[in-house]
Amino acid sequence: MDIEKIAELLQNLSPVTIRPQLCSKVITPKSTCTNCQNICPVNSITFTSIGLKADQCISCGLCIEACPNHVFRLNESKLLGISTKETPTLIITCSLLHQKLEKRNQGYVTQISCFGEFYPELLVYLLTSNSRILLIHDPDNCKNCLAKSLEEKVNINQYAHIFNIDFTSKLQVINNLDDLKPYIGTPEIQPAHDRRSFFKSIFNGSKNMSKQILDSALSRQNSNKKDKVQPLKRYYLLEALKKQENLELSALLPYPQLNINTCNFCGACSKLCPTKAIEIIQEDEKKVITFTPNLCTHCHVCSDVCFFQGLSWGQNITVGDFLDKTPLLLASAAQKTCENCEQEYYDLNDKNNLCFLCRPVQDVF
16 A cells, blocks of 8 residues: 555645535625635635535635634644644745755655645744744745735734744745755754655544644534534634743733623524624523633624624723633623513613513614
8 A cells, every 4th residue: 555645645635624614604694704705816715505615726725814713724734733842943835836845855844735824823823832934935926826925924913912922033934945955954943744644643643732623623513503613713822822921911912802782682693603602691580691702703793693783893802811711791681571562581771671572663773
């Protein structure tokens, strides 16, 4: 049996993984999200009556960063599979440039499909797991795919104040293959995740962070529809934060807080939230709404389906709230009885003792 040949086939089989059950447009037709369609350079993504389609995909990965719910995945397993605390310098390039490298140097360079698949949380996790990352890049190869320069795409300075790390010195873009020569063959270079090791990791199982993350986040996606999944992007950031000491818990993350202004506790938002970031809990004769920041993907499903448009996004959350597993209390309301129809109801801002069905229209909206 040709192990390397089989590994190559496995690597090239369906390079882009699509999880349509996480797509906001599949979850509800009320979703206003079209991020993936807007950014796709070849217009390959369409929504049909049966779900999500991606025909003629070129594996640029731009949809991965654009999608809040992480519907699309490409080479993350490969990158996470070689990312450990002991990893020195990691060299990464796209498939086109990898072919231009000398055969003897290819074993030092990790090949991914395209730099378009990088997004901030993954880069932060990789940079906190490696001493340094070198990206071999040719601007001419990327000008037809990337909507912005690679330097702009991998700019994660918005996280620098949180980690107290000079990400600029740890992440270097190399535009000339000759500039790579001083690094090749040195002890500090992390060997690439080659075909043989890729094949072995499939059949022998992996003990690295890739397995831990994917197992915890994806193991339930094929079970019943009520199951929720871990948002991988924020999970990577959560794991990176856990490694840091002396964190400033009051520092702000680039994620907004959810606010509730009007609510009748119908439960639509909690039932459709793909990650269970929002929950409505019955407590005796009271209902409460909780929000878990590190589970929220900011996909807007909750605000899109709210009949009263009572949800909004406020100021950014703090590192402390993000790390705290205790859900935040957003709203609560005691059970009431409508004076008109005598039906029980819950209302966040009740002033007239009438349920929503019995109120004048002008008092509802």
